Amino acid sequence: MPGTTREIALLTNPTSGKGKGARVSAAALAHLRAAGLTVRALQGRDADEALDLARQSVSDGVDALVVCGGDGMVNLGIQAVATTSTPLGIIPAGSGDDVARYFDIPRHHPLVAADRVVAGATRTIDLARCHGRYFATVMAAGFDAIVNERANRMRWPKGQMRYNIATLLELRTFEPLPYTLDLDGTTLQLPAMLVAIGNGHSFGGGLRITEGAKLDDDLLDIVIIKPMSKLDLVRTYPKLFKGTHTTHPQYEHHLARKVTVAAPGIVAYADGERFGPLPLTIESVPGALRVLS
Structure with a gap:
């Protein structure tokens, strides 16, 4: 065999x-x-x-x-x-x-x-752990999380189009949120459209929000999208499929082994699953998963 x-x-x-x-x-x-x-x-x-x-x-x-x-x-x-x-x-x-x-x-x-x-054949990768639960992809903790909430309530359409429509619907009323982040002991306080914590580089069916994230570097990739106009956000959204949004002046990228993220009114999602309301603490767990790949 x-x-x-x-x-x-x-x-x-x-x-x-x-x-x-x-x-x-x-x-x-x-x-x-x-x-x-x-x-x-x-x-x-x-x-x-x-x-x-x-x-x-x-x-x-x-x-x-x-x-x-x-x-x-x-x-x-x-x-x-x-x-x-x-x-x-x-x-x-x-x-x-x-x-x-x-x-x-x-x-x-x-x-x-x-x-x-x-x-x-197997490959060994890191996982992210949040309050005892693990995830492999990206934790959505901002506008993207709100979109996830709406998309998960929608029965039509299926696939990526559901996220696209949910994005447009939520965009009508969304405003930047005040965030507090602790990145390996360094505190950041700033307004942002979203914060994403990536073990991997994509979520939501190929949205490469944490472009460049590596599955085996013992680190989390934290992406912050600072305030921008809704029109600019709509124009930038398609770039997420190729990971070319990283050149936008409101894009910010950090690496950390452990991050705590806090913002009002946000329920965080990862791997398509609800992880709970902020604040949450996420840490990298090196070599935690073997995948038949």
Whole structure:
């Protein structure tokens, strides 16, 4: 059998991508078993039960935990395997799939993604930790978080267009917020449109807000977008898809191992999951995750 993985747990969110998760998982499951792997097919009734199943499988000593779903499902899997020797595999079936993008895991070809699991090659990366929870992508803590709140309430459209529309709707009333940040003991106080804390470089389906962030440098990338006109923000927004917004004069970038961010009225999101209202403290956890990539 190719690779070294012998028994894996395949944890699926069947509702991911409006039912795409169930279809993708069924195809991947058959492919993995045909390749000679022993596969535990797992599905929780809710997120809590899914996490319990994932943790039990890791405790039982499976050779890998593989999740089928979007970034939220990846985040759940991360909670089960972070800081352990058990690698995480990803079969993308969401709308954003930013973590899959980090590793060039095919987002529309589940059998090719499953082949990555069969091959068994791994890469070790850092994670960010916030009050005991981990994330792999970017924590949105400003205008981007407000957009996330609205986008998660929207049932139409799907994919990136949902974030685009949510952005335009929130832009009508948004005003800069007063922030206080502590970056490894250095305090910053300033108004800003948003603050993003990146372990990786993108969120929201390919928005490269923390362009240049490295997954294995033991550091967090903190991006501050200082006040700008709404028209300027609209003009700058498309640049996020290529990471060319970094030349804007209101863009500011810092590196830190630990950051505390505070601002009124903001509920922070990371990996598409709600992490809670500010203030929050985030720290880099070096080498915390092995990914089947």
